[in-house]
Amino acid sequence: xxxxxxxxxIWQDSDLFSRAERAALALAEAMxxxxxxxxxxLFAELSAHYREEQIVELTATIAxxxxxxxxxxxxxxxxxxxYRPDA
Numbered sequence: 001x002x003x004x005x006x007x008x009x010i011w012q013d014s015d016l017f018s019r020a021e022r023a024a025l026a027l028a029e030a031m032x033x034x035x036x037x038x039x040x041x042l043f044a045e046l047s048a049h050y051r052e053e054q055i056v057e058l059t060a061t062i063a064x065x066x067x068x069x070x071x072x073x074x075x076x077x078x079x080x081x082x083y084r085p086d087a
Contacts, residue, residue: 020049028062 007014011025023045030038046055071077 019045023049024058027058031059031062032066 001016004014004016007016008025011017011022017025023042026042027038027046030036030042046058050058
């Protein structure tokens, strides 16, 4: 929903996200820092909500987006602002 998208940045304080979504968002945050550090507790939480194949796919998607973001930053490529909740 638009409201969920608006609250992604504050997902830890938002009541909108399920435990599975929170685990995925925690993985995304953990993979974004350098060095990436995925705790055993986080992996256990992911495993409680997702099959191994889903965790691999989620991890690959997060890694690809991190890759894109870092390249965009080097070349100062701005967002295309495709998300417009008021449109």
